[in-house]
Amino acid sequence: xxxxxxxxxxxxxxxxxxxxxxxxxxxxxxxxxxxxxxxxxxxxxxxxxxxxxxxxxxxxxxxxxxxxxxxxxxxxxxxxxxxxxxxxxxxxxxxxxxxxxxxxxxxxxxxxxxxxxxxxxxxxxxxxxxxxxxxxxxxxxxxxxxxxxxxxxxxxxxxxxxxxxxxxxxxxxxxxxxxxxxxxxxxxxxxxxxxxxxxxxxxxxxxxxxxxxxxxxxxxxxxxxxxxxxxxxxxxxxxxxxxxxxxxxxxxxxxxxxxxxxxxxxxxxxxxxxxxxxxxxxxxxxxxxxxxxxxxxxxxxxxxxxxxxxxxxxxxxxxxxxxxxxxxxxxxxxxxxxxxxxxxxxxxxxxxxxxxxxxxxxxxxxxxxxxxxxxxxxxxxxxxxxxxxxxxxxxxxxxxxxxxxxxxxxxxxxxxxxxxxxxxxxxxxxxxxxxxxxxxxxxxxxxxxxxxxxxxxxxxxxxx
Amino acid sequence: xxxxxxxxxxxxxxxxxxxxxxxxxxxxxxxxxxxxxxxxxxxxxxxxxxxxxxxxxxxxxxxxxxxxxxxxxxxxxxxxxxxxxxxxxxxxxxxxxxxxxxxxxxxxxxxxxxxxxxxxxxxxxxxxxxxxxxxxxxxxxxxxxxxxxxxxxxxxxxxxxxxxxxxxxxxxxxxxxxxxxxxxxxxxxxxxxxxxxxxxxxxxxxxxxxxxxxxxxxxxxxxxxxxxxxxxxxxxxxxxxxxxxxxxxxxxxxxxxxxxxxxxxxxxxxxxxxxxxxxxxxxxxxxxxxxxxxxxxxxxxxxxxxxxxxxxxxxxxxxxxxxxxxxxxxxxxxxxxxxxxxxxxxxxxxxxxxxxxxxxxxxxxxxxxxxxxxxxxxxxxxxxxxxxxxxxxxxxxxxxxxxxxxxxxxxxxxxxxxxxxxxxxxxxxxxxxxxxxxxxxxxxxxxxxxxxxxxxxxxxxxxx
Numbered sequence: 001x002x003x004x005x006x007x008x009x010x011x012x013x014x015x016x017x018x019x020x021x022x023x024x025x026x027x028x029x030x031x032x033x034x035x036x037x038x039x040x041x042x043x044x045x046x047x048x049x050x051x052x053x054x055x056x057x058x059x060x061x062x063x064x065x066x067x068x069x070x071x072x073x074x075x076x077x078x079x080x081x082x083x084x085x086x087x088x089x090x091x092x093x094x095x096x097x098x099x100x101x102x103x104x105x106x107x108x109x110x111x112x113x114x115x116x117x118x119x120x121x122x123x124x125x126x127x128x129x130x131x132x133x134x135x136x137x138x139x140x141x142x143x144x145x146x147x148x149x150x151x152x153x154x155x156x157x158x159x160x161x162x163x164x165x166x167x168x169x170x171x172x173x174x175x176x177x178x179x180x181x182x183x184x185x186x187x188x189x190x191x192x193x194x195x196x197x198x199x200x201x202x203x204x205x206x207x208x209x210x211x212x213x214x215x216x217x218x219x220x221x222x223x224x225x226x227x228x229x230x231x232x233x234x235x236x237x238x239x240x241x242x243x244x245x246x247x248x249x250x251x252x253x254x255x256x257x258x259x260x261x262x263x264x265x266x267x268x269x270x271x272x273x274x275x276x277x278x279x280x281x282x283x284x285x286x287x288x289x290x291x292x293x294x295x296x297x298x299x300x301x302x303x304x305x306x307x308x309x310x311x312x313x314x315x316x317x318x319x320x321x322x323x324x325x326x327x328x329x330x331x332x333x334x335x336x337x338x339x340x341x342x343x344x345x346x347x348x349x350x351x352x353x354x355x356x357x358x359x360x361x362x363x364x365x366x367x368x369x370x371x372x373x374x375x376x377x378x379x380x381x382x383x384x385x386x387x388x389x390x391x392x393x394x395x396x397x398x399x400x401x402x403x404x405x406x407x408x409x410x411x412x413x414x415x416x417x418x419x420x421x422x423x424x425x426x427x428x429x430x431x432x433x434x435x436x437x438x439x440x441x442x443x444x445x446x447x448x449x450x451x452x453x454x455x456x457x458x459x460x461x462x463x464x
Numbered sequence: 465x466x467x468x469x470x471x472x473x474x475x476x477x478x479x480x481x482x483x484x485x486x487x488x489x490x491x492x493x494x495x496x497x498x499x500x501x502x503x504x505x506x507x508x509x510x511x512x513x514x515x516x517x518x519x520x521x522x523x524x525x526x527x528x529x530x531x532x533x534x535x536x537x538x539x540x541x542x543x544x545x546x547x548x549x550x551x552x553x554x555x556x557x558x559x560x561x562x563x564x565x566x567x568x569x570x571x572x573x574x575x576x577x578x579x580x581x582x583x584x585x586x587x588x589x590x591x592x593x594x595x596x597x598x599x600x601x602x603x604x605x606x607x608x609x610x611x612x613x614x615x616x617x618x619x620x621x622x623x624x625x626x627x628x629x630x631x632x633x634x635x636x637x638x639x640x641x642x643x644x645x646x647x648x649x650x651x652x653x654x655x656x657x658x659x660x661x662x663x664x665x666x667x668x669x670x671x672x673x674x675x676x677x678x679x680x681x682x683x684x685x686x687x688x689x690x691x692x693x694x695x696x697x698x699x700x701x702x703x704x705x706x707x708x709x710x711x712x713x714x715x716x717x718x719x720x721x722x723x724x725x726x727x728x729x730x731x732x733x734x735x736x737x738x739x740x741x742x743x744x745x746x747x748x749x750x751x752x753x754x755x756x757x758x759x760x761x762x763x764x765x766x767x768x769x770x771x772x773x774x775x776x777x778x779x780x781x782x783x784x785x786x787x788x789x790x791x792x793x794x795x796x797x798x799x800x801x802x803x804x805x806x807x808x809x810x811x812x813x814x815x816x817x818x819x820x821x822x823x824x825x826x827x828x829x830x831x832x833x834x835x836x837x838x839x840x841x842x843x844x845x846x847x848x849x850x851x852x853x854x855x856x857x858x859x860x861x862x863x864x865x866x867x868x869x870x871x872x873x874x875x876x877x878x879x880x881x882x883x884x885x886x887x888x889x890x891x892x893x894x895x896x897x898x899x900x901x902x903x904x905x906x907x908x909x910x911x912x913x914x915x916x917x918x919x920x921x922x923x924x925x926x927x928x
Binding site: 050054111200 | 514517518519520521522528529572573574575577664666667689690693694697698750889890891893894895896
């Protein structure tokens with residue numbers, strides 16, 4: 001940090017001589033601080049999440065809930081006084097969940113709580129019974145001898161680690177994404193994984209899995225944590241454990257949903273804009289409150305607070321409710337493709353997609369000359385308990401395609417300690433949102449959006 | 465307490481003159497303390513619960529799980545070296561749960577998580593759709609005008625209060641037991657209640673409900689807490705809310721299960737005995753770890769610790785695994801009826817049926833002259849964090865019939881702060897048991913059982 005401050009001091013000295021050195025004046029910083037305080041008193045974000053979860057609820061890509069969510073999004077942005085509201089088409093393949101049942105058949109018959117993973121095939125008519133073969137991790141399965149799982153159901157028992165930054169997810173989730181392919185390669189007839197989650201409740205965590213061309217497509221499901229424990233305890237007794245799976249699931253036809261976009265139109269440079277993003281789709285099991293109703297509420301509320309000011313900001317603020325993030329960042333890719341001719345007019349972008357926990361750190365990905373503006377931004381966020389982190393921000397899943405083109409991004413890093421207790425389960429419901437935390441998020445986003453909209457100069461483009 | 469101590473001092477003075485004044489000598493108190501410390505190091509109780517939940521799992525009265533549990537109970541008591549193990553028949557009507565689904569049809573279509581209440585009838589073929597009418601409490605429903613719920617589904621939204629002693633349960637549970645009758649009297653076609661529980665997870669709490677002769681039998685279900693919130697939020701918007709219920713459930717034929725009984729045979733007065741009770745049945749949704757696998761583990765482990773001593777205690781210790789507590793204390797009633805000729809030979813009794821939270825208080829229901837022995841018992845329990853409460857103990861649900869005949873009982877009161885988070889849900893699983901707390905329970909039960917088995921005199925009979 002010291003080195004950066006030194007650098008920024010040098011650059012500021014030369015600011016008048018180099019117009020491209022970004023600055024933000026005190027008047028705007030003061031307004032940013034007022035917006036921050038206003039956000040903490042507002043309830044718009046919380047009301048938006050309540051509205052989405054109550055009036056729409058589950059909205060898995062390609063379902064009637066998806067269509068209802070698009071309709072809701074357009075109406076909500078119009079109702080909140082956005083200057084311009086429109087949609088842009090996003091097309092993708094679909095998947096349909098049916099009934100799903102599992103039970104231990106022998107030696108200790110009892111039911112198991114499972115859920116099919118997204119895009120899993122179903123079991124044959126009448127279900128499928130086979131002996132369980134247990135692996136500690138996906139790597140152990142990959143390294144196991146050829147044919148080891150022949151005719152069996154693979155069970156991967158790896159436990160995801162709890163962490164504030166969600167860092168336990170990456171290492172664990174490969175079992176979900178790739179487990180079916182690796183199990184099939186070893187001859188398995190199905191795969192069950194311990195849910196990728198940190199809770200110990202009787203709910204399984206769904207999420208995407210993928211097949212591979214030329215490898216047999218076998219059914220894939222997640223067990224709730226207590227059921228994974230149960231299976232481990234049975235297996236430890238040394239007798240073969242047989243499980244019956246009955247999963248109805250099937251691929252559907254392509255579907256066209258919409259990215260829903262609302263803009264607060266800039267007064268001086270309306271064609272330069274700041275993107276605040278979140279995804280509108282959810283998995284089907286819960287009502288998508290944390291994933292990603294919270295992000296929708298936070299970003300909509302931040303923009304709405306700026307719209308309440310007597311004057312429009314210099315640049316436009318664009319709130320994007322991305323379609324179908326869950327099944328492959330489809331909305332994010334579609335947006336980047338549709339807007340690739342205006343990339344240099346994107347001043348910066350940030351997506352909220354990690355629940356409703358408090359933000360504790362601001363990360364940026366901007367050109368070096370812009371760091372002093374980021375530091376001033378962080379200073380305004382300081383009373384929220386947020387400090388500046390580093391200049392290696394990711395920006396959020398739906399921004400990956402845009403980031404690939406070189407836009408600058410910010411990550412407002414949330415406390416995700418509990419996020420994976422609820423992630424992709426029926427338990428992702430409105431009661432899990434704490435209003436105070438959600439408001440703190442809105443306060444941070446409004447500071448980011450307002451400063452980016454008002455600054456002189458920009459955050460750069462083509463950043464490594 | 466002071467008054468009691470004064471009284472006991474007087475009685476002790478006259479102890480030699482009155483043989484019936486109960487006493488316990490220091491040698492036995494010392495052994496009781498050793499047993500207590502041994503219990504804290506033992507893992508038998510924990511292993512017993514693990515065994516029951518893994519090898520049997522759900523064991524609702526009258527199901528194959530019930531039969532498996534009886535078999536398991538007999539084998540477990542024999543394996544642990546009880547001197548005598550036997551079963552006694554318990555006959556009762558049965559009920560069968562089928563599939564159960566609910567969804568809001570209008571104005572905001574989305575699924576709801578429900579579960580049928582025990583002995584509810586099913587919905588007609590194809591389900592039942594009707595408008596919701598909301599009541600704060602059962603009392604509000606009772607006091608509402610005639611015909612107010614005509615053709616509607618009653619929704620009682622009352623929230624159970626969290627409390628260490630579980631005192632929120634009593635006031636809340638009447639809506640479950642009596643709601644269907646009262647709703648039907650007002651013309652309702654079905655009833656849904658907010659689950660009788662203290663959690664906010666997407667799992668509904670089942671439990672018994674009852675019909676009344678001459679009142680229409682309507683389907684009765686519980687909503688998970690988040691779903692009850694959702695319904696409230698929808699209703700608050702002012703439009704009629706229509707819900708579709710599809711519940712398969714039916715009464716079955718009578719079934720004969722067994723009370724499973726294991727005895728550590730007394731060396732001097734084998735026909736006088738101490739009862740340690742718990743119930744072997746569970747609801748069908750979870751694996752019955754807290755309700756009441758924990759009680760089974762605690763009482764079995766306490767007796768087993770006494771059996772490890774070089775000598776048998778003077779009196780017998782009888783562990784009773786009661787059949788079918790959940791659907792009407794049927795095992796408790798059967799035991800009292802079958803043993804009504806030997807009631808005066810029951811020295812005392814205590815049932816563990818409130819999960820695995822730590823015990824914080826010892827209550828008794830004994831004759832006044834025996835209070836000094838109880839105080840000495842409490843003293844041995846003091847290092848466990850247990851203090852003496854009062855002489856108005858209830859003893860536990862399955863002991864109600866015996867208590868009605870006048871036997872003395874003890875209540876070892878557990879911390880039930882979290883008990884109703886899991887009670888009667890799929891989430892009542894082994895991972896919810898903390899070994900340290902379970903061991904503390906065993907330690908208290910072994911002190912109680914050993915002192916009662918060794919004392920001179922008794923705790924009285926025919927106590928008010």
